[in-house]
Amino acid sequence: MSAGRPGQPRRLLAEYVGTLLLVTVVVGSGVMAATLAPGDAGLRLLANSVATMLALAVIILILGPVSGAHLNPVVTFADWWLHRRDPDSRTLAEAAGYVGAQMLGAISGAVLANLMFGLPAVSWSATARAAPHLWLGEAVATGGLVLVVFALVRTHRTHYAPAAVGAYIGAAYWFTSSTSFANPAVTVGRSFTDTFAGISPASVPGFLAVQIVGAAAGLGLVAVLYPRPRVVTGGTAAIEPVPLRSRS
Amino acid sequence: MSAGRPGQPRRLLAEYVGTLLLVTVVVGSGVMAATLAPGDAGLRLLANSVATMLALAVIILILGPVSGAHLNPVVTFADWWLHRRDPDSRTLAEAAGYVGAQMLGAISGAVLANLMFGLPAVSWSATARAAPHLWLGEAVATGGLVLVVFALVRTHRTHYAPAAVGAYIGAAYWFTSSTSFANPAVTVGRSFTDTFAGISPASVPGFLAVQIVGAAAGLGLVAVLYPRPRVVTGGTAAIEPVPLRSRS
Amino acid sequence: MSAGRPGQPRRLLAEYVGTLLLVTVVVGSGVMAATLAPGDAGLRLLANSVATMLALAVIILILGPVSGAHLNPVVTFADWWLHRRDPDSRTLAEAAGYVGAQMLGAISGAVLANLMFGLPAVSWSATARAAPHLWLGEAVATGGLVLVVFALVRTHRTHYAPAAVGAYIGAAYWFTSSTSFANPAVTVGRSFTDTFAGISPASVPGFLAVQIVGAAAGLGLVAVLYPRPRVVTGGTAAIEPVPLRSRS
Amino acid sequence: MSAGRPGQPRRLLAEYVGTLLLVTVVVGSGVMAATLAPGDAGLRLLANSVATMLALAVIILILGPVSGAHLNPVVTFADWWLHRRDPDSRTLAEAAGYVGAQMLGAISGAVLANLMFGLPAVSWSATARAAPHLWLGEAVATGGLVLVVFALVRTHRTHYAPAAVGAYIGAAYWFTSSTSFANPAVTVGRSFTDTFAGISPASVPGFLAVQIVGAAAGLGLVAVLYPRPRVVTGGTAAIEPVPLRSRS
Numbered sequence: 001m002s003a004g005r006p007g008q009p010r011r012l013l014a015e016y017v018g019t020l021l022l023v024t025v026v027v028g029s030g031v032m033a034a035t036l037a038p039g040d041a042g043l044r045l046l047a048n049s050v051a052t053m054l055a056l057a058v059i060i061l062i063l064g065p066v067s068g069a070h071l072n073p074v075v076t077f078a079d080w081w082l083h084r085r086d087p088d089s090r091t092l093a094e095a096a097g098y099v100g101a102q103m104l105g106a107i108s109g110a111v112l113a114n115l116m117f118g119l120p121a122v123s124w125s126a127t128a129r130a131a132p133h134l135w136l137g138e139a140v141a142t143g144g145l146v147l148v149v150f151a152l153v154r155t156h157r158t159h160y161a162p163a164a165v166g167a168y169i170g171a172a173y174w175f176t177s178s179t180s181f182a183n184p185a186v187t188v189g190r191s192f193t194d195t196f197a198g199i200s201p202a203s204v205p206g207f208l209a210v211q212i213v214g215a216a217a218g219l220g221l222v223a224v225l226y227p228r229p230r231v232v233t234g235g236t237a238a239i240e241p242v243p244l245r246s247r248s
Numbered sequence: 249m250s251a252g253r254p255g256q257p258r259r260l261l262a263e264y265v266g267t268l269l270l271v272t273v274v275v276g277s278g279v280m281a282a283t284l285a286p287g288d289a290g291l292r293l294l295a296n297s298v299a300t301m302l303a304l305a306v307i308i309l310i311l312g313p314v315s316g317a318h319l320n321p322v323v324t325f326a327d328w329w330l331h332r333r334d335p336d337s338r339t340l341a342e343a344a345g346y347v348g349a350q351m352l353g354a355i356s357g358a359v360l361a362n363l364m365f366g367l368p369a370v371s372w373s374a375t376a377r378a379a380p381h382l383w384l385g386e387a388v389a390t391g392g393l394v395l396v397v398f399a400l401v402r403t404h405r406t407h408y409a410p411a412a413v414g415a416y417i418g419a420a421y422w423f424t425s426s427t428s429f430a431n432p433a434v435t436v437g438r439s440f441t442d443t444f445a446g447i448s449p450a451s452v453p454g455f456l457a458v459q460i461v462g463a464a465a466g467l468g469l470v471a472v473l474y475p476r477p478r479v480v481t482g483g484t485a486a487i488e489p490v491p492l493r494s495r496s
Numbered sequence: 497m498s499a500g501r502p503g504q505p506r507r508l509l510a511e512y513v514g515t516l517l518l519v520t521v522v523v524g525s526g527v528m529a530a531t532l533a534p535g536d537a538g539l540r541l542l543a544n545s546v547a548t549m550l551a552l553a554v555i556i557l558i559l560g561p562v563s564g565a566h567l568n569p570v571v572t573f574a575d576w577w578l579h580r581r582d583p584d585s586r587t588l589a590e591a592a593g594y595v596g597a598q599m600l601g602a603i604s605g606a607v608l609a610n611l612m613f614g615l616p617a618v619s620w621s622a623t624a625r626a627a628p629h630l631w632l633g634e635a636v637a638t639g640g641l642v643l644v645v646f647a648l649v650r651t652h653r654t655h656y657a658p659a660a661v662g663a664y665i666g667a668a669y670w671f672t673s674s675t676s677f678a679n680p681a682v683t684v685g686r687s688f689t690d691t692f693a694g695i696s697p698a699s700v701p702g703f704l705a706v707q708i709v710g711a712a713a714g715l716g717l718v719a720v721l722y723p724r725p726r727v728v729t730g731g732t733a734a735i736e737p738v739p740l741r742s743r744s
Numbered sequence: 745m746s747a748g749r750p751g752q753p754r755r756l757l758a759e760y761v762g763t764l765l766l767v768t769v770v771v772g773s774g775v776m777a778a779t780l781a782p783g784d785a786g787l788r789l790l791a792n793s794v795a796t797m798l799a800l801a802v803i804i805l806i807l808g809p810v811s812g813a814h815l816n817p818v819v820t821f822a823d824w825w826l827h828r829r830d831p832d833s834r835t836l837a838e839a840a841g842y843v844g845a846q847m848l849g850a851i852s853g854a855v856l857a858n859l860m861f862g863l864p865a866v867s868w869s870a871t872a873r874a875a876p877h878l879w880l881g882e883a884v885a886t887g888g889l890v891l892v893v894f895a896l897v898r899t900h901r902t903h904y905a906p907a908a909v910g911a912y913i914g915a916a917y918w919f920t921s922s923t924s925f926a927n928p929a930v931t932v933g934r935s936f937t938d939t940f941a942g943i944s945p946a947s948v949p950g951f952l953a954v955q956i957v958g959a960a961a962g963l964g965l966v967a968v969l970y971p972r973p974r975v976v977t978g979g980t981a982a983i984e985p986v987p988l989r990s991r992s
Contacts, residue, residue, distance in 0.1 A: 014969055021888065028919035037786030042285025046295055047790055047918055053302070054797070055915035058908050062895035066969055116884060116921045118877035133366035140364060144269070151310035164306050171303035174295055175276035177364045225262055225314055290533030294543055301550070381614035388612060392517065399558035412554050419551035422543055423524035425612045473510055473562055538781030542791055549798070629862035636860060640765065647806035660802050667799035670791055671772035673860045721758055721810055 006066050008094065014067035015101040016108070018059050022071055023109025023189040024116075025055040030196030031117045044196060045173060053170030061162040069161075072183040073099040074215045078146055081219065082153075099185070106189025114193050125191050125198025129178065130206050137177035138207055139214030144172065145182045146218030147225075154226035184208050254314050256342065262315035263349040264356070266307050270319055271357025271437040272364075273303040278444030279365045292444060293421060301418030309410040317409075320431040321347040322463045326394055329467065330401075347433070354437025362441055373439050373446025377426065378454050385425035386455055387462030392420065393430045394466030395473075402474035432456050502562050504590065510563035511597040512604075514555050518567055519605025519685040520612075521551040526692030527613045540692060541669060549666030557658040565657075568679040569595040570711045574642055577715065578649075595681070602685025610689055621687050621694025625674065626702050633673035634703055635710030640668065641678045642714030643721075650722035680704050750810050752838065758811035759845040760852075762803045766815055767853025767933040768860075769799040774940030775861045788940060789917060797914030805906040813905075816927040817843040818959045822890055825963065826897075843929070850933025858937055869935050869942025873922065874950050881921035882951055883958030888916065889926045890962030891969075898970035928952050 006014070029051035033044040063069040070076045080095040111121045148168045152158050172180035181187045181199070187208060191201045199207065254262070277299035281292040311317040318324045324346045331337040359369045396416045400406050420428035429435045429447070435456060439449045447455065502510070525547035529540040559565040566572045572594045579585040607617050644664045648654050668676035677683045677695070683704060687697045695703065750758070773795035777788040807813040814820045820842045827833040855865045892912045896902050916924035925931045925943070931952060935945045943951065 010969065017965065017969070024884070025915055025919040028921070029915070032789075032918050032921070033786060036789055037784070040285070040288075040291075040784075040786060042281060042288060042291045042295060043784075043786045043790070045280075045284055046291070046298075047786060050298075050790075050794075051915040051918035054911040055919065058892055058912045058915070061901075061904060061908055062892055062899075063969075065899045112884070113919070116877055116881040118875070118921070131366070133364055137364040140272070140360070148306055148310055155310075155313045157309075160309060164309055167302040168306045171273055171277070171299040171306070174280050174299035175273040175303065175361070177276070177280070177366070221265065225258065225265070225311075288533070288536075288539075290529060290536060290539045290543060293528075293532055294539070294546075298546075379614070381612055385612040388520070388608070396554055396558055403558075403561045405557075408557060412557055415550040416554045419521055419525070419547040419554070422528045422547035423521040423551065423609070425524070425528070425614070469513065473506065473513070473559075536781070536784075536787075538777060538784060538787045538791060541776075541780055542787070542794075546794075627862070629860055633860040636768070636856070644802055644806055651806075651809045653805075656805060660805055663798040664802045667769055667773070667795040667802070670776050670795035671769040671799065671857070673772070673776070673862070675776075717761065721754065721761070721807075 008097065011067035012097055012101040014063045015070060015098050016105040018063045018067070018069055018071045019102045019105030019185055019189075020109040020112065021059050022052075022056060023106045023186055024113045025109075026052050026186065027110050027113035027190065027193050027195060027197045028116060031113065031119075034196040035117075045179070048197065049170050049173035052173070053166045056169055057162040057166030060165055064158075064161065067098070070098060071102060071105075071185070072145075073102055073185055074142060074146065074183065074211060075149055076102070078150065078215060078219055079153075082150065082222075102185035103188060106185040107192055110189045110192035114195075117195075119193075119195070122192050123194040125194045125200050127194075127198045127200055127203075129199050129203040134178045135206060135210040138181060139210040139217070141172045141176040141178060141180035141182040142211040142214030143218035143221070144168065144214075146215050147221050150219070150222040151226055154222065154228070178207075181207055182211065182214075184211055187211070256345065259315035260345055260349040262311045263318060263346050264353040266311045266315070266317055266319045267350045267353030267433055267437075268357040268360065269307050270300075270304060271354045271434055272361045273357075274300050274434065275358050275361035275438065275441050275443060275445045276364060279361065279367075282444040283365075293427070296445065297418050297421035300421070301414045304417055305410040305414030308413055312406075312409065315346070318346060319350060319353075319433070320393075321350055321433055322390060322394065322431065322459060323397055324350070326398065326463060326467055327401075330398065330470075350433035351436060354433040355440055358437045358440035362443075365443075367441075367443070370440050371442040373442045373448050375442075375446045375448055375451075377447050377451040382426045383454060383458040386429060387458040387465065389420045389424040389426060389428035389430040390459040390462030391466035391469070392416065392462075394463050395469050398467070398470040399474055402470065402476070426455070429455055430459065430462075432459055435459070504593065507563035508593055508597040510559045511566060511594050512601040514559045514563070514565055514567045515598045515601030515681055515685075516605040516608065517555050518548075518552060519602045519682055520609045521605075522548050522682065523606050523609035523686065523689050523691060523693045524612060527609065527615075530692040531613075541675070544693065545666050545669035548669070549662045552665055553658040553662030556661055560654075560657065563594070566594060567598060567601075567681070568641075569598055569681055570638060570642065570679060570707060571645055572598070574646065574711060574715055575649075578646065578718075598681035599684060602681040603688055606685045606688035610691075613691075615689075615691070618688050619690040621690045621696050623690075623694045623696055623699075625695050625699040630674045631702060631706040634677060635706040635713065637668045637672040637674060637676035637678040638707040638710030639714035639717070640664065640710075642711050643717050646715070646718040647722055650718065650724070674703070677703055678707065678710075680707055683707070752841065755811035756841055756845040758807045759814060759842050760849040762807045762811070762813055762815045763846045763849030763929055763933075764853040764856065765803050766796075766800060767850045767930055768857045769853075770796050770930065771854050771857035771934065771937050771939060771941045772860060775857065775863075778940040779861075789923070792941065793914050793917035796917070797910045800913055801906040801910030804909055808902075808905065811842070814842060815846060815849075815929070816889075817846055817929055818886060818890065818927065818955060819893055820846070822894065822959060822963055823897075826894065826966075846929035847932060850929040851936055854933045854936035858939075861939075863937075863939070866936050867938040869938045869944050871938075871942045871944055871947075873943050873947040878922045879950060879954040882925060883954040883961065885916045885920040885922060885924035885926040886955040886958030887962035887965070888912065888958075890959050891965050894963070894966040895970055898966065898972070922951070925951055926955065926958075928955055931955070 030048050033047040037043040060069040076095050076098045080090055083089040114121055148164055152161050169180060187199060187204055190197050190199050191204050278296050281295040285291040308317040324343050328338055328343040362369055396412055400409050417428060435447060435452055438445050438447050439452050526544050529543040533539040556565040572591050576586055576591040610617055644660055648657050648660060665676060683700055686693050686695050687700050774792050777791040781787040804813040820839050824834055824839040858865055892908055896905050913924060931948055934941050934943050935948050
């Protein structure tokens with residue numbers, strides 16, 4: 001294994017650490033905001049969204065060169081799907097490994113945030129988030145995220161991904177009715193904390209389902225707006241696909 | 249049609265999707281802010297402006313390579329006017345197509361935001377926005393936007409457009425008395441929602457009129473501050489114009 | 497006059513327009529914040545500082561290639577002082593022209609903001625800002641600004657100036673007791689409006705005096721931290737000075 | 745001494761000035777926020793965190809080329825440790841000099857902030873910050889900072905350090921229970937002011953201890969996620985280490 005190409009164990013550690021930090025930020029900043037602004041729901045979401053945006057950008061920046069910094073099963077599976085016919089694409093088994101690391105990281109992040117604020121390590125959230133308009137919001141949130149990520153991949157500008165994904169999520173906290181979870185691993189992790197950012201376990205399956213629907217719609221938009229050039233036999237394609245993993 | 253040059257249908261789709269997302273963000277974040285901070289008008293505008301700024305930057309970033317990410321009839325017509333004598337300039341018919349896509353996108357965005365927050369698909373806004381000082385503010389807002397966009401075009405730095413246009417609009421929510429609509433399509437779209445960001449249909453024509461006045465003033469400033477070099481016959485111009493469409 | 501090098505009239509117009517816009521933003525966002533958050537001084541300063549930061553960065557970005565985007569007599573005179581022995585340096589008369597344009601622009605900006613918000617064109621501010629600790633704060637604010645600007649000039653990184661100067665002023669609204677005017681032209685302009693951002697004419701001379709003291713201290717720090725290489729006869733200096741005007 | 749390589753006295757001055765400015769910002773913006781928003785703890789932390797983030801980014805940007813802009817004993821010692829076997833690494837004595845300059849700068853910054861706001865030059869803080877969950881938060885904050893800084897060093901992208909370190913600290917104010925001091929010099933400096941950002945002298949040793957623990961954990965993560973290539977005799981390493989001092 002060369003020094004320049006991280007092996008799968010190192011990549012899995014990066015996905016674990018990155019998703020852990022992301023959920024620690026989402027949950028921790030939610031607890032801090034609820035403590036300092038108990039009567040001001042607007043300020044709570046402002047603090048929660050700004051902290052998440054900033055940390056998410058930094059996490060993608062530092063872990064992108066190691067694992068691609070997916071931090072999100074939707075991104076991992078969409079990346080696998082879009083590149084499944086490339087010669088050196090990630091296998092489905094590798095993608096599944098990523099998702100496992102993301103899930104463990106998300107749960108660990110919720111536990112760490114709970115402990116940092118002197119709460120029990122695990123307390124199931126009692127916050128129900130289930131209604132048709134919330135599901136529509138969550139589908140829009142996830143579709144938009146897929147569009148942002150793979151628009152940058154297809155236009156060879158993944159160096160903008162840290163700032164762009166951070167900014168997108170920072171806005172989506174506000175413009176979607178669901179406050180934009182947009183990430184199955186984070187959704188599961190947030191059920192482990194009965195605090196501002198929590199989601200009750202009973203509401204999780206509905207969110208996961210509409211995240212998948214939204215991601216599929218986002219992939220459809222990507223295919224139409226950023227088509228891959230057909231590789232003519234004997235010729236050279238004008239635009240080469242950039243696997244997300246090489247984001248740096 | 250080569251893969252590297254998007255055709256007109258793909259461009260129109262990009263303008264439609266981009267303007268849709270922009271209005272979804274403006275209206276949606278307004279509803280969220282009004283719900284969470286019902287008694288705090290300052291915080292509402294802060295959340296609304298920050299969410300719009302962030303999302304607008306991301307939308308321009310991802311759609312710039314497809315259509316130029318005008319998202320605004322004022323920008324489309326100003327771009328047509330400034331480049332009308334270039335050999336491969338956009339025709340007036342193409343510009344009109346852009347505007348149609350922007351209008352449809354803006355209305356769709358208001359409808360989507362309404363639905364995401366469990367409101368009727370369409371409810372005409374009852375918020376009157378008509379007064380001489382608001383019209384002055386709106387003209388300043390639009391003139392400033394034209395100055396920012398075409399200053400970057402004329403100095404060959406359109407890669408700054410996503411951040412610069414986002415930041416400009418984020419500030420203009422606050423420093424203009426009209427909260428800076430600065431966009432005829434968005435103005436029309438915002439009449440379809442009776443929420444925080446709405447504008448009553450009766451106030452729309454006045455806003456459109458002063459946006460045109462402000463845009464003309466902005467174009468005048470662009471012409472004086474960033475003159476195009478005269479092309480000497482047989483020579484080479486020192487500064488080549490950069491059509492906005494090639495922003496990337 | 498070549499197309500690539502703006503002449504003095506165009507530069508003066510750029511300084512006039514830029515300083516006008518800057519004061520319009522400072523005063524206008526202050527009025528908007530005071531209207532929307534009458535009982536919340538913290539939120540008022542937050543909105544005022546964020547709007548100023550964003551607009552200042554955009555103004556420097558678009559006008560830098562024309563005039564250097566000084567927008568500030570302190571920057572103009574410091575630039576003149578630091579480059580007074582360069583072969584093609586700006587003359588003192590040219591610097592005085594810049595300052596005149598900045599002063600006129602600042603006053604015009606206050607008038608425009610007053611009119612946009614339906615106020616009398618001019619109303620002298622009644623806000624006294626005079627106390628030793630405020631003067632100390634204002635000297636620190638101005639010295640810091642000079643340090644930031646000329647650190648970037650001396651290290652050949654003026655492409656960071658828009659973001660860095662914006663961010664510095666955004667922070668200095670909060671960390672200095674004077675809320676960081678740091679600009680004689682803006683200080684004069686802000687005496688023309690009896691609103692949130694105003695300063696009474698009687699307090700202006702004190703602010704100007706300490707701005708000069710702070711600027712001198714900042715120049716001293718620049719000289720020590722970023723010394724110019726001595727040009728050895730017959731040799732080549734390792735670091736060439738970058739006149740601020742070529743910021744782009 | 746060549747013009748391009750700052751000598752140790754100039755570096756020490758840069759560390760002194762930078763840490764002074766950093767603590768002036770942290771303390772000063774805390775006083776301003778507490779004055780303007782006496783009843784709103786959420787808004788206070790929002791203003792304090794945003795001002796710190798912006799100023800920290802600017803300070804690192806301008807002083808990075810002189811001293812590396814460590815501003816933090818944890819960064820200085822981690823940098824020494826990671827590069828202790830490099831041919832031209834900083835010696836332990838040089839690192840100790842940096843720490844001395846940082847400590848003096850931090851104390852001076854607290855004094856300057858006190859004076860700018862008309863307070864006694866020194867007043868010991870009465871704010872106790874001592875509890876196991878705060879210590880856990882502070883260890884996480886410091887470990888995360890070390891991970892961010894040296895991830896960028898190891899991947900040769902220190903030009904992102906100003907924005908990334910600023911954004912990280914801006915988020916860490918919110919997601920850690922300790923509000924993220926993450927800096928022994930700043931911790932000591934903040935004991936010299938009995939204001940919003942203060943920490944009682946009795947709480948300082950506990951914070952310093954967990955900062956060291958957190959930094960060690962962060963270094964462990966850096967070693968695993970960003971391993972240095974082994975230099976094969978007679979060959980060339982694929983990735984060369986980048987000493988932090990050359991951040992520019």
